[in-house]
Amino acid sequence: xxxxxxxxxxxxxxxxxxxxxxxxxxxxxxxxxxxxxxxxxxxxxxxxxxxxxxxxxxxxxxxxxxxxxxxxxxxxxxxxxxxxxxxxxxxxxxxxxxxxxxxxxxxxxxxxxxxxxxxxxxxxxxxxxxxxxxxxxxxxxxxxxxxxxxxxxxxxxxxxxxxxxxxxxxxxxxx
Ligand code: HEC
Numbered sequence: 001x002x003x004x005x006x007x008x009x010x011x012x013x014x015x016x017x018x019x020x021x022x023x024x025x026x027x028x029x030x031x032x033x034x035x036x037x038x039x040x041x042x043x044x045x046x047x048x049x050x051x052x053x054x055x056x057x058x059x060x061x062x063x064x065x066x067x068x069x070x071x072x073x074x075x076x077x078x079x080x081x082x083x084x085x086x087x088x089x090x091x092x093x094x095x096x097x098x099x100x101x102x103x104x105x106x107x108x109x110x111x112x113x114x115x116x117x118x119x120x121x122x123x124x125x126x127x128x129x130x131x132x133x134x135x136x137x138x139x140x141x142x143x144x145x146x147x148x149x150x151x152x153x154x155x156x157x158x159x160x161x162x163x164x165x166x167x168x169x170x171x172x173x174x175x
Contacts, residue, residue, distance in 0.1 A: 037121030040114045044106060045122070053126045059101055061094040063122045068131035069168050071123055077138050079156075079163060081146040084115045086153045092160060093167035112143035 042051060045063075049055050053064035070076050085107035090100040106115065116138045123132045146152045 033117055034121055034124065036114065037117030037119075040110065040118040041121045044110060045118055048103075049122075053122060053128070058097070059099070061092070061097070061099050064126040064128060065131075066094055066168065067119070067122050068128050068136065070164075071119075071132060071136035071138070073163055075159075075163055076136060077142045078146060079159060080119050080138055081115070081143045082152050082156045082159065084110075084119060085143060085146055086156055088156050088160070090157070092157070095169055096167070107147065112140040112147070115143050116140045 048060045049063050055062035070080060087105035088103045092099050119138045
């Protein structure tokens with residue numbers, strides 16, 4: 001694991017977390033390295049979502065203060081895996097703002113490790129780590145599983161509507 005990643009983890013260790021929980025967190029991060037995640041994110045995601053995770057008003061949803069709320073759902077890792085592998089074509093709502101746009105499928109371009117790393121980079125950046133429980137970090141094996149599911153390549157939008165029937169709200173909106 002990279003030293004930067006270790007340092008970042010140590011910095012972000014929530015108060016009260018036991019040694020055992022912390023080691024589990026480190027073990028999870030080991031699978032998907034933050035440096036790799038940063039590189040992949042800057043090359044393949046930031047063109048739309050911005051290097052700050054802010055998105056672009058009305059066209060591209062933010063990842064800052066948003067992705068942890070997707071990931072925290074029991075099916076969140078599976079949803080995020082589908083999203084990056086197969087893309088998404090709205091309409092969706094994030095914190096009351098509607099988006100009806102297309103996110104491209106990236107599964108043909110990037111490996112499971114690269115995609116997991118980019119998602120986890122977004123999950124621990126821009127203050128998102130405060131809302132990201134370690135179970136929510138995406139493993140490369142999550143992506144591998146979704147890739148093998150022939151049904152997963154369609155209906156990502158339907159899945160989102162099932163998991164969040166009332167839309168996804170961010171922490172700043174109180175949920
Ligand atoms: C070409 C632009 C583009 C690129 C590149 C892109 N996205 Fe997106 N992304 C979008 C758009 C547009 C949406 C909203 C789609 C919609 O309106 O249905 C979105 C939605 C999302 C969402 C929110 C989904 C939800 O259900 O709320 C996440 C998380 C996300 N993208 C992560 C990523 C990650 C991680 C990468 C890089 C691996 C990436 N995106 C690359 C355009 C992009």
